[in-house]
Amino acid sequence: MITFCLLCDQAMEDGYLCLGCTKATRVRLECLPDLYDGLAAFLAPAGGSAQMRGSRPVHAPMPVSEDVLDLRGPGGLVGAAERWVGIIREQRGMPEPEPTGSVEGRLKGAAAELLGHLPWIAVSWPDAGMFAADIQEVTASVVSIVAPPAPVDRGIRMGHCPAQFEDGVICGAVLRLYAGAKVVTCEWCSTSYPPAMWSGLKVLMDKDAAVA
Ligand SMILES: [Zn+2]
Ligand SMILES: [Zn+2]
Structure with a gap:
């Protein structure tokens, strides 16, 4: 049965x-x-x-x-x-x-x-x-x-990835800085941006934004 x-x-x-x-x-x-x-x-x-x-x-x-x-x-x-x-x-x-x-x-x-x-x-x-x-x-x-469930770390939104592909196209994926992370890595094109580059990153992003 x-x-x-x-x-x-x-x-x-x-x-x-x-x-x-x-x-x-x-x-x-x-x-x-x-x-x-x-x-x-x-x-x-x-x-x-x-x-x-x-x-x-x-x-x-x-x-x-x-x-x-x-x-x-x-x-x-x-x-x-x-x-x-x-x-x-x-x-x-x-x-x-x-x-x-x-x-x-x-x-x-x-x-x-x-x-x-x-x-x-x-x-x-x-x-x-x-x-x-x-x-x-x-x-x-x-x-x-x-033991409440851990909140999902959505990271801090840094802006759009300024990496340029060989054909001249800008990646543009959203970059996020996660808690404790030392490097911002683009989840789309895998380009890494260590802290030393962050100010430069901002300049690049602003430039891309101005162009777009
Ligand atoms: Zn059962
Ligand atoms: Zn990217």
Whole structure:
């Protein structure tokens, strides 16, 4: 019988989560306590805005401390993990959990228990898709704070490449200076312009612009 993974829709022999999604869910569960710890660094409210602007790209918004508080609070990571523990225990006819102690300890305990249930979840639980999607979402929301995607370096626009081909045609491709780069290289004709040439480059560009 062919069935489909409830998380990624991939066809498979049987069960509710494919091997890849089961493994990904396992990694996410294993990471939960570390993600919780990682969030601690983002608890402090953003300092002086000028300083923040210098140390972070302006277009990567500073995470709001409230989001961090929510994720680390009783309704956040630990709430999600314990809610699933409760649901799964009920499904499997086990006694209700009675979590005690610190949020950190409870999260570790709940994550470890969910890891223990994972083989059953993947193979035998029709709600596995909802579970896996929720775990995916909650970890993604933490990762977006602790490790936001690096902004793409679009470089500083220097002007148009003044290199002249043998037939007299000017290259004219847009030249960009990328962060940390020592040389401006034309992506079209591969002509390189080291810093010593930049002032001369500007003169050439202005000349080309005047001609055009
Ligand atoms: Zn899958
Ligand atoms: Zn060029």
